[in-house]
Amino acid sequence: xxxxxxxxxxxxxxxxxxxxxxxxxxxxxxxxxxxxxxxxxxxxxxxxxxxxxxxxxxxxxxxxxxxxxxxxxxxxxxxxxxxxxxxxxxxxxxxxxxxxxxxxxxxxxxxxxxxxxxxxxxxxxxxxxxxxxxxxxxxxxxxxxxxxxxxxxxxxxxxxxxxxxxxxxxxxxxxxxxxxxxxxxxxxxxxxxxxxxxxxxxxxxxxxxxxxxxxxxxxxxxxxxxxxxxxxxxxxxxxxxxxxxxxxxxxxxxxxxxxxxxxxxxxxxxxxxxxxxxxxxxxxxxxxxxxxxxxxxxxxxxxxxxxxxxxxxxxxxxxxxxxxxxxxxxxxxxxxxxxxxxxxxxxxxxxxxxxxxxxxxxxxxxxxxxxxxxxxxxxxxxxxxxxxxxxxxxxxxxxx
Numbered sequence: 001x002x003x004x005x006x007x008x009x010x011x012x013x014x015x016x017x018x019x020x021x022x023x024x025x026x027x028x029x030x031x032x033x034x035x036x037x038x039x040x041x042x043x044x045x046x047x048x049x050x051x052x053x054x055x056x057x058x059x060x061x062x063x064x065x066x067x068x069x070x071x072x073x074x075x076x077x078x079x080x081x082x083x084x085x086x087x088x089x090x091x092x093x094x095x096x097x098x099x100x101x102x103x104x105x106x107x108x109x110x111x112x113x114x115x116x117x118x119x120x121x122x123x124x125x126x127x128x129x130x131x132x133x134x135x136x137x138x139x140x141x142x143x144x145x146x147x148x149x150x151x152x153x154x155x156x157x158x159x160x161x162x163x164x165x166x167x168x169x170x171x172x173x174x175x176x177x178x179x180x181x182x183x184x185x186x187x188x189x190x191x192x193x194x195x196x197x198x199x200x201x202x203x204x205x206x207x208x209x210x211x212x213x214x215x216x217x218x219x220x221x222x223x224x225x226x227x228x229x230x231x232x233x234x235x236x237x238x239x240x241x242x243x244x245x246x247x248x249x250x251x252x253x254x255x256x257x258x259x260x261x262x263x264x265x266x267x268x269x270x271x272x273x274x275x276x277x278x279x280x281x282x283x284x285x286x287x288x289x290x291x292x293x294x295x296x297x298x299x300x301x302x303x304x305x306x307x308x309x310x311x312x313x314x315x316x317x318x319x320x321x322x323x324x325x326x327x328x329x330x331x332x333x334x335x336x337x338x339x340x341x342x343x344x345x346x347x348x349x350x351x352x353x354x355x356x357x358x359x360x361x362x363x364x365x366x367x368x369x370x371x372x373x374x375x376x377x378x379x380x381x382x383x384x385x386x387x388x389x390x391x392x393x394x395x396x397x398x399x400x
Contacts (some may be wrong), residue, residue, distance in 0.1 A: 020142045026125040027135055028364035032348065045348075047183070047329045049380040053248025053300075054289060061285035068322045073280040076274045077105025084287040085241070085256045091293075093215075093226050095239075096284065102262045103172035104121075104268045105283060107275040108137050108253035109213045109242040112267070116209045116238050116257065117175070119270035121146045125174035130160070132184050132365030134211065137177050150367060151154070155334065156323050158185045160193045175207050176200075178227060184365050184376040188218050188326040194227055202232040213242035213255075216297050218327040221307040228258070230379030232292055235260045238267065243286040248380070254278060254286050269376040304329070304380060311379045314390035318397070320393040323335065329380040332362065333393075336373040342400050343372040355396035357389050 018035065029046045044091060052058065058118065076082065079100065086099030106112040113136060121127060123145025128139050130151045142147055149168045151160065168195045181188045203206050208227055215224040226235035243254035272288075291358050311331055312322050321337035322361040335347055342350075344361035359377055363370035 041356040057289040064281035081287040084290040089292040106255040109255035112255040115270040119266040128176040179211040186325040198230040227248040318394040351396035357392035
């Protein structure tokens with residue numbers, strides 16, 4: 001018989017297990033996805049498409065698996081992928097990167113984040129993070145001995161202000177973790193707000209680790225602006241991308257780090273002692289995919305935007321209030337503005353257990369002072385799934 005979470009926590013305290021990880025609860029994605037399976041519910045919670053993307057990229061990977069070497073590739077990544085990443089960002093974002101000295105391939109963007117954090121900070125360094133935040137950020141910072149400092153963002157616009165940055169940054173700040181487009185808020189930050197952050201980094205001599213995995217998933221004609229492109233940021237930015245997000249292949253776990261040589265070398269050293277390398281056939285397929293032009297990316301964006309609009313329109317017709325979704329796979333439901341007298345956790349629990357639809361309470365993305373009136377929905381699903389989700393969310397509302 002397996003021990004309960006509480007029993008494991010007690011044993012961990014007694015036996016000296018890692019206290020940072022012992023204190024971590026199960027991720028909200030694990031909790032809600034497990035409930036979705038138990039209740040045979042529609043899963044609008046965890047962020048993955050319900051159809052695999054890019055058939056030609058998958059075919060390239062399958063062919064490479066059989067005809068090319070499957071032995072250890074270089075720890076930094078295959079040269080063809082590193083050069084393809086540099087060329088991709090030159091074409092799409094105007095960045096002048098040296099693929100051989102400024103690109104490192106990792107086993108997913110989360111490993112890239114871990115390698116950046118472990119490679120760049122020392123115990124006692126302060127790390128600024130923006131709430132709501134991706135759930136891996138805080139435990140990784142704590143395991144590396146970093147001291148978290150938070151900037152609290154609020155709906156509906158999740159604005160970054162100079163005052164908030166001044167309060168968060170200090171002489172001890174070494175790193176800032178910045179996600180743009182921002183999961184879960186689905187905001188795409190514009191040039192003015194990015195300028196505020198860049199100026200704070202330059203003023204305080206801080207390195208920016210930029211989680212930009214959603215960079216191609218921006219809607220309504222918006223353009224993603226990498227923080228690395230702003231004045232003063234080229235030599236102090238670590239840009240992280242994800243093939244899984246770019247090609248809707250979230251299980252592939254191919255990430256890439258772009259940074260000036262000293263930063264890239266520090267990240268690469270940490271990476272070498274984590275996963276060391278990543279599957280060579282997937283790297284070759286991603287290199288092939290990164291050469292695609294906007295004839296691939298524009299229809300991909302249009303497809304996701306259409307799904308976003310379908311979900312938004314259906315929810316509005318049922319009386320729900322929706323917050324702006326400018327990027328990512330996500331749409332936010334504003335409970336308070338919808339006239340729902342329940343917090344996000346209560347709503348999410350009852351929705352999955354009683355109405356058969358899984359969502360994510362946004363309060364789970366806060367380490368302190370959470371916003372409790374917003375629920376995250378994932379729209380990268382087939383029309384039938386979205387329509388059924390709308391019907392079940394309407395049913396959940398009537399149950400409260």
